[in-house]
Amino acid sequence: xxxxxxxxxxxxxxxxxxxxxxxxxxxxxxxxxxxxxxxxxxxxxxxxxxxxxxxxxxxxxxxxxxxxxxxxxxxxxxxxxxxxxxxxxxxxxxxxxxxxxxxxxxxxxxxxxxxxxxxxxxxxxxxxxxxxxxxxxxxxxxxxxxxxxxxxxxxxxxxxxxxxxxxxxxxxxxxxxxxxxxxxxxxxxxxxxxxxxxxxxxxxxxxxxxxxxxxxxxxxxxxxxxxxxxxxxxxxxxxxxxxxxxxxxxxxxxxxxxxxxxxxxxxxxxxxxxxxxxxxxxxxxxxxxxxxxxxxxxxxxxxxxxxxxxxxxxxxx
Numbered sequence: 001x002x003x004x005x006x007x008x009x010x011x012x013x014x015x016x017x018x019x020x021x022x023x024x025x026x027x028x029x030x031x032x033x034x035x036x037x038x039x040x041x042x043x044x045x046x047x048x049x050x051x052x053x054x055x056x057x058x059x060x061x062x063x064x065x066x067x068x069x070x071x072x073x074x075x076x077x078x079x080x081x082x083x084x085x086x087x088x089x090x091x092x093x094x095x096x097x098x099x100x101x102x103x104x105x106x107x108x109x110x111x112x113x114x115x116x117x118x119x120x121x122x123x124x125x126x127x128x129x130x131x132x133x134x135x136x137x138x139x140x141x142x143x144x145x146x147x148x149x150x151x152x153x154x155x156x157x158x159x160x161x162x163x164x165x166x167x168x169x170x171x172x173x174x175x176x177x178x179x180x181x182x183x184x185x186x187x188x189x190x191x192x193x194x195x196x197x198x199x200x201x202x203x204x205x206x207x208x209x210x211x212x213x214x215x216x217x218x219x220x221x222x223x224x225x226x227x228x229x230x231x232x233x234x235x236x237x238x239x240x241x242x243x244x245x246x247x248x249x250x251x252x253x254x255x256x257x258x259x260x261x262x263x264x265x266x267x268x269x270x271x272x273x274x275x276x277x278x279x280x281x282x283x284x285x286x287x288x289x290x291x292x293x294x295x296x297x298x299x300x301x302x303x304x305x306x307x308x309x310x311x312x313x314x315x316x317x
Contacts, residue, residue: 003172004235005278007034008142008257009123010076011041016130016139018043027070029061029085037235037258040145049085062088074129078106086110095132101125123281142261146240154240157227162200163246165193167226169203169218170211171253179251179272183214187221189249194224199246204238204255207231256280272312274303 007030014026027045030038035048047064049057065088073091075082078101086094086109096102096110100118107113114128127138158164169186171179193199203218203226205211215230233241235258242248242255243262250256251269259266259280266280271290279287292303294312 004034004037004254005257006077006122007038008254008261009281010126011038011142011144011261012123012138012140013126013130014041014044015141015143016127016135016137017133019139020130020133020135020137027068029089033235037239038144042143042145051081058084058088061085065089072133073110075106075110076126076129078103080104082106083109095129097125119276121276121281122278144239144261146236146243150234150236150240151243153233153237154244157202157229157241158244159200162198163193164241164244165190165197165199165201166242166245166248166250166255167201167203167218168205168248168250168253168255170205170214171251172206179253179269180214181251181269183217184221186218186249190218190222190226191224201226202241202245203228203230204233204241205230252278259283272317274310 014028017024017026025045026043027047029047029049031051032048035046039046039048047061049061051057053060068090070089070091072093072095073086073089075086075094075096078097083104083106093112094110095112095114096106098113098116099107100116102113112132114132117125117128130138167186167190169180169183190201193201201224203215205215211230215228219226219228238255239258239262242259242264245259245264247265247267248255248259249267249269252273256266256268257280260282263282265286266283268275268280268283268287270279270287271294274291275284275287275289291312294317295301295303295306298312298317299306
């Protein structure tokens with residue numbers, strides 16, 4: 001899988017397969033960053049791929065799996081990189097997405113496809129792979145391990161007498177990605193949470209210069225001095241913090257789905273992407289969904305007229 005959010009979507013599918021086939025050996029080919037979060041799931045063998053190595057990563061994977069042949073390959077990420085890596089995996093059944101969702105030529109790298117579905121959340125789309133294997137009963141659980149040290153880190157930053165609100169203001173940085181809410185809006189929401197709910201505010205994020213600047217600006221604009229942990233947590237520490245939180249406020253980003261994994265409510269902020277596909281799976285009722293308006297304004301179509309998964313790439317969104 002190529003992103004933290006995607007791996008969070010897949011974990012309950014893994015739990016479903018473990019329950020349905022308790023004797024099965026499950027192997028997960030995963031990126032280095034994603035493995036930092038879920039690489040210690042019980043009952044799963046992880047083969048870690050360094051995506052920065054390019055073709056050398058392909059040969060690393062081929063070498064690691066050279067003596068193995070699998071009954072089934074679940075090719076769950078339709079991208080050219082994943083397609084290429086899949087060629088290093090020997091399997092009798094090679095299952096991918098249906099024609100409509102098999103992007104970047106995925107259908108040429110598989111010999112079976114899941115049943116077509118037009119409107120599905122990403123988590124439900126991944127559950128289609130279990131259904132193709134005859135498993136209809138879903139195990140909607142994650143159980144991502146957290147050590148005592150991770151949990152203690154979270155407790156050290158929480159006050160038991162106050163509700164904890166985690167503000168994760170930035171999504172991953174990529175070309176033409178306009179998911180982030182203005183800093184002044186986050187500051188106003190943080191101040192409201194403190195003044196009206198006596199909440200403690202923690203701002204989280206990665207270590208990029210952009211995220212550091214974004215968080216610093218929110219802190220400067222806020223009247224109540226949020227705790228700034230941007231660039232100061234590992235993924236496990238962040239998950240432990242989220243588990244302690246009363247709510248997470250975030251645009252379409254990994255912590256939305258990490259919060260789902262630990263059953264923490266999410267207020268998702270969505271305009272450039274459709275939360276019906278990538279929103280917080282268990283918190284849709286609290287999601288701020290401006291995607292229909294953005295689609296009408298910038299794409300000239302209703303959300304029902306465009307492909308699920310299409311994004312709005314306009315800076316003013």
